[in-house]
Amino acid sequence: MNPGTLDLPSRRGPYNPLAKDNAGGIPQGMGLPGEPRGKPPGKWAGVFGNGRAGMRKRMIVSIASGKGGTGKTTIATSLAAVLGSRAMLLDCDVEEPNCHLFLKPEITYREEVTLPVPVVDTSACTVCGRCGEVCQFSAIVVIGDQVLTFPEMCHGCGGCSLLCPESAIREDARILGILEAGTAGDIEFVHGIVRIGEAMSPPLIKAVKKRIRPEKTAILDCPPGASCPVITTVTGSDFILMVTEPTPFGLHDLRIAIEAVTPLGIPLGVILNRSDVGDDSVCRYCSDIGVPVLMEIPFDRGIAEGYSRGRLLVECSSEYWQRFEEMFARVEELAGSPTEITKEAAV
Amino acid sequence: MKEIVIISGKGGTGKTSLTGCFGLLAEGNVMADCDVDAADLHLLAHPEVWHEEEFSGGVRAAIDPELCTQCGACVEACRFNAITTDFQVDPIACEGCAVCHYVCPVEAVELHEPLCGHWFMSETRFGPMVHAALLPGEENSGRLVALVRNQAKVLAQERNKDLILVDGAPGVGCPVISSVTGADHVLVVTEPSMSGLHDMERAVQLVRGFHIPVSIIINKHDINPEIGGQIEALADSLGIKVLGRIAYDPSVVKELVHGRCVVENGETPAAEDIRRIWKRIQETILT
Numbered sequence: 001m002n003p004g005t006l007d008l009p010s011r012r013g014p015y016n017p018l019a020k021d022n023a024g025g026i027p028q029g030m031g032l033p034g035e036p037r038g039k040p041p042g043k044w045a046g047v048f049g050n051g052r053a054g055m056r057k058r059m060i061v062s063i064a065s066g067k068g069g070t071g072k073t074t075i076a077t078s079l080a081a082v083l084g085s086r087a088m089l090l091d092c093d094v095e096e097p098n099c100h101l102f103l104k105p106e107i108t109y110r111e112e113v114t115l116p117v118p119v120v121d122t123s124a125c126t127v128c129g130r131c132g133e134v135c136q137f138s139a140i141v142v143i144g145d146q147v148l149t150f151p152e153m154c155h156g157c158g159g160c161s162l163l164c165p166e167s168a169i170r171e172d173a174r175i176l177g178i179l180e181a182g183t184a185g186d187i188e189f190v191h192g193i194v195r196i197g198e199a200m201s202p203p204l205i206k207a208v209k210k211r212i213r214p215e216k217t218a219i220l221d222c223p224p225g226a227s228c229p230v231i232t233t234v235t236g237s238d239f240i241l242m243v244t245e246p247t248p249f250g251l252h253d254l255r256i257a258i259e260a261v262t263p264l265g266i267p268l269g270v271i272l273n274r275s276d277v278g279d280d281s282v283c284r285y286c287s288d289i290g291v292p293v294l295m296e297i298p299f300d301r302g303i304a305e306g307y308s309r310g311r312l313l314v315e316c317s318s319e320y321w322q323r324f325e326e327m328f329a330r331v332e333e334l335a336g337s338p339t340e341i342t343k344e345a346a347v
Numbered sequence: 348m349k350e351i352v353i354i355s356g357k358g359g360t361g362k363t364s365l366t367g368c369f370g371l372l373a374e375g376n377v378m379a380d381c382d383v384d385a386a387d388l389h390l391l392a393h394p395e396v397w398h399e400e401e402f403s404g405g406v407r408a409a410i411d412p413e414l415c416t417q418c419g420a421c422v423e424a425c426r427f428n429a430i431t432t433d434f435q436v437d438p439i440a441c442e443g444c445a446v447c448h449y450v451c452p453v454e455a456v457e458l459h460e461p462l463c464g465h466w467f468m469s470e471t472r473f474g475p476m477v478h479a480a481l482l483p484g485e486e487n488s489g490r491l492v493a494l495v496r497n498q499a500k501v502l503a504q505e506r507n508k509d510l511i512l513v514d515g516a517p518g519v520g521c522p523v524i525s526s527v528t529g530a531d532h533v534l535v536v537t538e539p540s541m542s543g544l545h546d547m548e549r550a551v552q553l554v555r556g557f558h559i560p561v562s563i564i565i566n567k568h569d570i571n572p573e574i575g576g577q578i579e580a581l582a583d584s585l586g587i588k589v590l591g592r593i594a595y596d597p598s599v600v601k602e603l604v605h606g607r608c609v610v611e612n613g614e615t616p617a618a619e620d621i622r623r624i625w626k627r628i629q630e631t632i633l634t
Contacts, residue, residue, distance in 0.1 A: 065358075066385050067358065067359065067385055067387070068355075068357065068358010068359045068385075068517035068518075069357060069358040069359010069360060069517070070358075070359060073542065093518075095517075095518035095519045095520045095523075095549075096356055096357055096358075096517070096518055096519065096542075096545070096546040096549060098357070098541075098542040098545060098546070101541040101542055101545060102541075134445065134446070134449055136405060136406060136443055136444055136445050137444075155442055155444055156426065157426055157427075157442060157444030157446050158424075158426055158446065159424075159444055159445065159446040159449065162424060162446065162450070163446075163449055163450070194519070194520065196519060196549060196552045196553050196556060197519075197524065197553060197556050198520075199489060199520055199521040199524050199525075200521070201520050201521070223518060223520075224358040224384075224385065224517050224518070225384035225385050225516070225517070225518075226384055226385055226481075226483045226484060227384045227481055227483075227484065227485055227486060227488050228484070228485070228486040228488075229520070230484070231439060231484045235439065235440075247600055247603050247604060248387075248390045248603060248604065248606065249363065249387045249390060249603065252385075252387055252390060253385040253387065256384075256385055256483050257385075257483070259483040259484075260483030260484035261484070263439070263484070264439070277597065277600050278600055278603075278604055279604045301570075304570050305570060305571055307540060307542075308538075308539055308540035308541065308543075308570050308571035308574055309540075309541065309571065309574075310540075310541040310542075
């Protein structure tokens, strides 16, 4: 591989004002250390043959957190770097995607992701009111002898056009955002960027996830929180890495996030970031509910400064290269067995 | 009455810690926690809840197997692949659009309104507070945010308070849009990193799209003063005021672990910076 490919300019376009105005003064990442990335450790050779018979489907690993700013992107990008050509990274935090700032991918594909929204043919409409009755999202309402549509409220279910007795409603596309794909070195890269002002992110997340290829280990960087965008992202994953920090906020939001994903029955592990800043409540909680803590990352001002410049954790501190390999080996072991969350955890 | 909303774009830049500090420094204010996905302000405010209500926002479908003839009309009409091969509704995939209910020829699909969360009114050391908790994994956070803000306004009127401090959610999506629309001023708390800069820019773009005045606060400024400078230059070019910079200060987390705000612990660097910023807010936004 050529480490130089990582330093290609980040994507251009209306969604990245950063690249236009501000990139000049920001130190570019140093590129990834070529040596370990070019040569995946021998132990993988037998597991992942190159298209040979017996190759198994690789895993989908979601990186989630509950609380924002705990280090999801840090973990996702470094894990992708360590796995190299075996991995693809899909940034599903479509409201504020950041992985591209660290991996600096070369974008080779771009598409608009849209949602079908109603358009009423007033000449055919009899103002019967059926569409307004059917719509659960107040996206189409009948007031007096007028049908009003509110495309920004529409969830694209198609109910109004399907059920209109006069077939007076057709569907037009509302742009939710864009999807971009490309490569960062030998890592495949995909992300979605929601249009500013757009509230519906799940369809865009689904569009990003459609690009998962079974022959790659897919790393999904999740949005923060514990509501529908997170569930949309992690559904179908083989493993969830929850990144948190040992503070009351970190613990509280970790609990909520674990509670949210527990019904999906996906095995879990926790990564404790800034592990020496705070208290031991997260560790105690994890041990109480039987969720393994797979990695601890102590606070290091050098890492924080490197992060601020868009450098990968494994670039800032080389010892992490091996730690990520070991952590991923544990993830592979654990992925087969759903984590048994004890009852207390879900309360 | 003024409503000030604190958002960030990027998560973990210090929204809630800062909202707590402002809650202590302000007088005559009502608090609203609109990060209903992962609400944390109560961990600093220590509320005594005196009113609690259930929140349900939207419907879910359920198929009655006794009535269902397995004709497949619902499967064909559902765009969310929420109907399983054995004609059950997957509650996680169900969007609540009710199309299956309307297309079913034998009325086998019932709609129900599941509980989505709770909202509360409380007394706290920051003043009266409206807060909420969305049930984990639920939707409709935007509607719950709107409800919390409305209740905070009602409470402020009843109590004759002239300031509402709103803690917002990360991102630029549904709950954030619902938190900022119609507010008097939005504070964007960012940090000097590539991610902080990138996400702040999107958050600012969102707020300006609604024609709401916005200012910036740079937290953990000394982690990378160079990018801090870029944030200031960007703010300047957009005609946005940077209200101040806050030093990276380990005592913020030390206080947080005990459920306290950094301004409660005398004269640490961050506490000084935050007091200075609050003074500027009083002078420039609250006059």
